[in-house]
Amino acid sequence: MTRTAAPPTQPPEPEGPRQVTKFEFNLLRILRFLVRHFPADQGLQLVRTATTKPECISAGAVELVKDTLKKAFVLFLTRAGGWRNDKYLRDGQPVGGRVWDRIPLDERALEFSRPVLDFLFWLTAEKVHESKVAWDTAPKALTPADELFFALSFDAMRTDPDVLAVMRRKDVVARNPFCWLLAPQDAADPDAAKPAVPDFTPVCQGQRAVLLECLQRELTNRWVKTERDKGQLTDWKKMRVQGNAEFATLRGFLQVAEAARRTDLARFVLRTNAQVLQSDLTPVFWTGGLQGSGPQRLADRLETQRAALAVPRQMEILETWQERARYVGYFDDDYQASQMWKADWEAASGDRVAARARAAVEMLEPLRGPVPGAAPADGAPPAGGNPEGSPG
Incomplete structure (x- = not known):
């Protein structure tokens, strides 16, 4: 019995750019602005502009949001100081090394939850400085990565006085310790x-x-x-x-x-x-x-x-x-x-x-x-x- 050789298969062609709607495109640009990968003046203009919102966004857009968050935050934390060979206390004892040397992977893995996506949806759909939609979320519902995301978002938008006045009244800012450590002068109600x-x-x-x-x-x-x-x-x-x-x-x-x-x-x-x-x-x-x-x-x-x-x-x-x-x-x-x-x-x-x-x-x-x-x-x-x- 002879064995027939299987026909050669072509390697799968690389996927092209994901197709997104105008709303999704603006949402992704706002996200990149919040994580410091998009010009601030253009990002704030998008925040001050409303885009007709759909019932939901595509799975492809959600994957792009996740990918952006994952890469941007690892890069930010590394540049901010995670790369430094420092000593910090762990169970009362000094432990040296870079953050990936000191901390096990399961303890430093960042997890973002639904409020982040809801916030991006709100920023894209509304003129934030004129919005009548009272978006907010309870701090207890946030992961550590969520809190840092909202702190960086606040930091990116606080240069606009109108947007600042809206954001400082949100619990995700007012009750967020990272916001106060990064910019107490703007987190406080004057x-x-x-x-x-x-x-x-x-x-x-x-x-x-x-x-x-x-x-x-x-x-x-x-x-x-x-x-x-x-x-x-x-x-x-x-x-x-x-x-x-x-x-x-x-x-x-x-x-x-x-x-x-x-x-x-x-x-x-x-x-x-x-x-x-x-x-x-x-x-x-x-x-x-x-x-x-x-x-x-x-x-x-x-x-x-x-x-x-x-x-x-x-x-x-x-x-x-x-x-x-x-x-x-x-x-x-x-x-x-x-x-x-x-x-x-x-x-x-x-x-x-x-x-x-x-x-x-x-x-x-x-x-x-x-x-x-x-x-x-x-x-x-x-x-x-x-x-x-x-x-x-």
Whole structure:
């Protein structure tokens, strides 16, 4: 019996570009804008333009959305700091290496859920600044990757004042800790009596903490730029809103990081101060651009100037961490973590930075009159109250 050879088969031809509708095309361009792969001016124009929405989008378009998210976020997190050979705490012990060396694959795999697609659908179908469709989603329904996506989306759109006013009222922004860490000055409601910061506990746990490890360099660069730009602010109210938002964000975050024993996640605060306070500075560095005499009440003017120094005021907290670390013994549970913090402190010249921060803050304190309900000069909370700007 002879065996007949099978006829040769041609290799499958590569698939051509997927066909998408106009709506899907705009949706994909908006997504690329949100993940920084499309010009910002064109992306914002699409967000401000409505496109007739279909009942649903094709499976091919959904696959393109998934592919874009997967590749864009891996690239962003790698560039933001994931590629760096750093040490971070894992179960209380320092673990070194790049993020893919330190963290098992199943713990760093990003998972996006339905709210992301619903949000893109809403952005494409509506004129966001004029939309009557009250889209939003509960933070509990979001994965860590979702939260970071909404934070980057907010960051991309906040340069448009009309869109910013809409987005900051959404729970995906107002209750998103990543949004506040990236841009507290825009996440805060400028008309609120005090900043309503979210709970920062989740970002010190699980995959959110891994994301925050990758963001340390990005956060440092952002906060340094913001500090150096303060001298150009001319509006007293804007300065006070921004300073109060920064203080509430950093103080709330540092309290959570300390409770979670993840002081390594606060490196960006230490490094920001180290880069800004490379020399002795006076409050004019932060407030020199304020025009006019400011608010009528002297107390309000002083509080605005004090708010401008929100970042150097955090050094008092970091200094207490350093003092505590000095007394941790070799056989104590926190010995390895304390040694890593002391190394970070030394690398940043922490003692010198803390002294410079204290000097700058104290230049305002002698002028400070008794303000009812205000925090004392050492940053301690008033009797029976919370620290200024901290979560209730």
